[in-house]
Amino acid sequence: MASHVNTPPHKQGATRGRALCDLENTLGKDKMAEFGITEPLNWRFRDFNDIDLPPCNHPLLAYTPGSTGPFWHAPAPGVMKFRQAFDLGLRLASYLLDTDEVLSFYTKASEGNFITTGTGANRRVHVEDVNMTPQLIKRTKDYIKSRLFMQRLHFSMEGHNEHFTRFGQVLKDTGNLAATGSIKKNLEMWEATTFKVGIAFHPDYAAYAAKYHPLIAGQSLATRSEHLRINFDFAVVLLHEICHIFEYIRSPFANNRPADDFSDLGSIHMDQLKKSDEWGDGFEQTLFGGYHAPGKSTDIRLPKDGLCLLRELTDGDFIVQIVPMDRLQYWFSLKHLKERFEEGKEWPDEVDPMIMMYSPTLGRF
Ligand SMILES: [Zn+2]
Secondary structure: OOOOOOOOOHHHHHHHOOOOOOOOHHOHHHHHHOOOOOOOOOOOOOOOHHHOOOOOOOOEEEEEEEEOOEEEOOOOOOOHHHHOHHHHHHHHHHHHHHHHHHHHHHHHHHHOOEEOOOOOOEEEEOOOOHHHHOHHHHHHHHHOHHHHHHOOEEEEEEOOOOOOOOOHHHHHHOOOEEEEEEOOHHHHOOOOOOEEEEEOOHHHHHHHHOOOHHHHOOOOHHHHHHHHHHHHHHHHHHHHHHHHHHHHHHHHHHHOOOOOOOOOOEEEOOOOOOOOHHHHHHHHHHHHOOEEEOOOOOOOOOOOOOOOEEEEEOOOOOEEEEOHHHHHHHOOHHHHHHHHOOOOOOOOOOOOOOOOOOOOOOEOO
């Protein structure tokens, strides 16, 4: 769903391609409604006020003009409008950032040693599985709330600006929904303790925020469901990109090399056995059982029509699960989040989501 800017532009072709989900054309609107893909089947929410997630209070996501936290840069009509449109996504991300499950993944990304196995063509580098302890998890929790971490982070909703010169092109070339990388232009000025990391979001998010109006988004079950999907997608992308911050802070110095050159080390896999070397995808697989794919059939890449979850098979094909709205609503329910993340229960039973096969070679379902 998103990319990091570690890969130099000439190497972009080597990055695994992502399936785009053309749901409406593939399934048709009636079928999507029948399976609860566009609107929840089990229960209805009448109002955004029904959502009881606590306010976004994680310092990494907070925004106070003039503060020392991560600078948020958004085109007109500005940051506050953006935050209003993505309030639900920010609240979800804020909740998840304090869960052991998310923090464990970040702890592995931040603390795990790089292990090399095999030689020649079979050589592979992966991050070791760290033995999680409450102390380690707390250290990560405190670290991402620390001034040191926050001051090196800069969010941009524009896709690019003067600090993010390479990002706009990467988003355009890849079609990804966000990119993370250094915002230093001159790599010779690299300084391990002070370099800043930027997360640039695809301009479609800002375009959605610019058009957003709470009354319009809230007027029908269909519009509310769409708004929830888009906010969920934003939260997933945000947490995905934070994985790359750890990668970016660490990997550049694996062999005293700047982040733009992984050529000697090769790619670093998050997991010894899984195929993808994309740390953010690894994160999504862990948390959601697959990773989310941008939409294709609309004028924006956000999940307007429905949300696809991709599971990669060993032969390079994908199983595509279509996420029903009922499941999405659990993610915005404090009761269900607590059961899942604090009490260790499974999600409630849900209507079987639809499953399709996608062939990247053929580029179609
Ligand atoms: Zn990524």
